[in-house]
Amino acid sequence: MPQTQSHKWIPTFLTLEQFETFVLPHLHVGTRGPLPKLSLHAIFNYILKFLHTGCQWKQLPIEKDNFGQPEIHYSSIYRAFRRFETHGCFEDIFKASVSMLNEKGHxxxxxxxxxxxxxxxxxxxxNLGFNGHKHMKGDKVVAFCDRNCNIISPFVTAPGNRNESPLFKAALSQVMSTARTVGIDLTQTTVSLDGAYDSYANRKAIFNRKMVPNINENPRGRKTPKRGRKRLFDSSIFQERFCTIExxxxxxxxxxxxxIRFERISGLHYALKTLAYTMINLRHFCQG
Structure with a gap:
């Protein structure tokens, strides 16, 4: 069974040492214009505070300086966030967290x-659509994690009215791309999915990458079992989903x-989601 990790270990603040180790090497530092009033460490922690508290940018609790004024305007933090998102910094930080987990044996x-x-x-x-099953308008992502609740792949996004099964091939390609970048061998790895992904194309995509599918068969209204060879499925592996991906x-x-997604630009929302998944991965190194 996978190891369990308490949610209280997920960091929402990074010390200077942690920031310089996990984040700073992947941040885009501008070469033109005046220097920011605060360090990148302080600005990044303000972005984490915004992500954790869920407040509006203009309501972000900013510390006061010696004169009783905010030490930085919220718009400066927002501009830094947009610059990091534009240059793909959050995705680079995420992939570095996966690489660190692999190196440390987690x-x-x-x-x-x-x-x-x-x-x-x-x-x-x-990138929005109405999900008739959940009766709401939104978007969806497909993500993968290992047995220790570590996210190992950047997610694939789609409008809320899209079915998840056709998204699987793109999501699996992202998994393989991350594995090659980080140096993870996924040969003979078991891919556990629910019945929504049960299709010939998805099973073939997994087999073609030398992995083993473990997908709960979807009867799709059939009264009798489907003809042909019985599909591979281990219910004990499937039960792990409730203490891993869920x-x-x-x-x-x-x-x-x-x-709730309040960002009209989907890229900004996905950047915040990537940052949240990075913090989940960094819980092994930032427990203090």
Missing amino acids: LDTSIIHGDGTTTAAKKGGD RVFAWEDKFKRLL
Whole structure:
């Protein structure tokens, strides 16, 4: 069974040493214009506070200086966040966290679990669709984690009205890309999915990458079992989903800004989600 990790270990603040180790090497530092009033460490922690508390940018609690004035304007923090997102810094930090987990032996990729989650969007925006099953308008992502609740792949996104099964091939390609970048061997890895992903194309995609599918068969209204050879399925592996991928999505709710999507630009929302997944991965190194 996978190891369990308490949600209270997920960091929402990084010390200077942790910031310089895990984040600073991957941040884009501008070469033109005046220097920011605060260090990148302080600005990054303000972004984490925004993600954790879920407040508006203009309501971000900013410390006072010696004259009783805010030490920095919230718009400066927002501009830094947009600059990091534009240059792909959050994705680089995420991949570095996966690489660090692999180096320190925290990854267990003998089984990887995948699933999708839908976020409601109250203010509109791009990449949205109405999900008739959940009766809300929003977007969805498909993510993968290992047996120790570590997210190992950047997620694939789609409007809320898209079915998850056709998204699987793109999501699996992202998994393989991350594995090659980090140096993870996924040969003979078991891919555990629910019945929504049960299709010939998805099983073939897994077999073609020398992995083993463990997908709960979807009867799709049949009265009798489907003809042909019985599909591979281990119910004990499938039960791990409730303490792995489902737990990861529950940990995601620790970051209040992700409970409801307020960003009209989908890239900004996904950047925040990537940052939240990075913090979940860094819980092994930032327990203090």
